[in-house]
Amino acid sequence: MGIKLVSQPFIENAVxxxxLEDFGGDTFKQGLEVLINSLNNDLDLAEGTAGYFQQMITQILVNRLQVTQLIKDHPEIKGEEIKAPIIIVGLPRTGTTITQTLMALDPLSRFLRNFESAGAVCPPPPLLPHMPDPRIQSSYDAMEGLFSMAPELRGINGINFMALGTAECQNLMAHEFIHAGWSAGSSLFSHGNWLGDCDMTKAYEWHKRLLQVFQWKLPNEYWVLKAPIHLFGLESLLKTYPDARIIFTHRDPFEAMVSGVSLVSRWTQLTTGQVNIPAIANWYPALWVKGLERALEVRKKLREEQVFDVFHTDLSQYPIVSMKKIYEHFDIPFSRTVQKRMQVWLWDNPRSKFGSHLCNASELGIDPDLEKERFGFYLNRL
Incomplete structure (x- = not known):
């Protein structure tokens, strides 16, 4: 019998x-209950896993309290305009990260960094801080600690896990306990299924609120953001940011699912020690089919100039050409400085730098015919 968690002590501990007492509303409670129920029922919850989620949940609740108070103290934050953000969406393992990473090298862009979005988020540093942000070292140490326990994960996640690197903006939605990384990273199937069906309106309100906080003291021309979870909430995202510019990444879904199931399996082994690969191979593709179907329906309503498609094969073989096409489509200047920064980064960070990610469909129990059938609606559009 594993450890059992309940929500109220987390709330009391955060207060x-x-x-502070004002959480900026109580809409987070539904997602918190779903997450805790998933931890209690989908896992035989051991001390290590319970300790990780206890720390994470408490930090999120403290973030909400502190951000709510910060905005009370500085109401001008609400006036920060999040103008025409670039938001990268697509199935996991389709090139969302490398697209964001290259675009984040543009001096005019603003992006979320891992150290500022995963831990304490408030208050933001001044424009010219007098010393390095103390969160950088703690973030670096945490990530290196993970890789020391499971070195093969560096080859899977690579640039996803650098303290100063780009972060998925679902870290902001996590303040409503909406975060696909938890279900994928620990095989929390029921929490993942809830994500696939829940109303994400409030999550995007917090997404915007936190962007305003970050932008308040560290502004730039436009945001470059990414998270595959937006496939499920694209309609709510566009209501929050009507002028958003959408980059849609594409890859053969069979390849994406093989890589994704391998990722989920290896992270689950690390975080819980209770990996069930056949169950993951059945659950994971079915979940992302739902998200992709929903996003493609929303995508039909977008103006041509509002969306751009990028293909994984092009990104892999011709990354600078792909970037130029994105910039041209959205009428963003692609300067020689930006191009050189991207080229230098690619030279300094070859894919092999992060290790290899070897995965075999048959060993994972993934049937190519089944995936072709599942994703037939998508393959017919590529």
Whole structure:
């Protein structure tokens, strides 16, 4: 019999830790209950896994309390305009990260960094801080600690896990306990299924609220953001950011699912020690089919100039050409400086730098014919 968690002590502890009481609404409680129920019922919850989620949940609740108070103290934050953000969406393992990473090299862009979006988010540093942000080292140490326990994960995640690297903006939606990384990283199937069907309106309100906080003291011309979870919430995202510019990444879904199931299996082994590969191979593709179907329906309504398609094969073989096409489509200047920065980064960070990610469909129990049938609606559009 594993450890069992309940939600109220987390709320009480966050209030005690922060000395604050206003969470900016209680809409987070539904997602918190779903997450805790998933931890209690989908896993035989051991001390290590429970400790990780206890720390993470408490930090998120403290973030909400502190951000709510910060905005009360500085109401001008609400006036920050999030103008025409670039938001990269697509199935996991289709090139969302490398697209964001290259675009984030543009001095005019603003992006979320892992250290500022995963831990304490408030308050933001001044424009010219007098010392390095102390969160950088703690973030670096945490990520290196993970890789020391499971070195093969560096080859899977690579640039996803650098303290100063680009972060998925679902870290902001996590303040409503909407985050696909938890279900994928620990095989929390029921939480993942809830994500596939829940109303994400409030999550995007927090997404915007936190972008305003970050932009308040560290502004730039436009945001470059990414998260595959937006496939499920694209309609709500566009209501929040009507002028958003969408980059849609594409890859053979069979290849994406093989890579994704391998990722989920290896992370689950690390975080829980209770990996069930056949169950993952059945659950994971079915979940992302739902998200992709939903996003493609929304995509039909977008103006041509509002969306651009990028293909994984092009990104892999011709990354600079792919970037130029994105910039041209959205009428963003592609300067020699930007191009050189991208080229230098690619020279300094070859894919092999992060290790290899070897995965075999048959060993994972993934049937190519089944995936072809599942994703037939998508393959017919490519």
């Amino acid at each position: 005690k830790t922060s000395g």
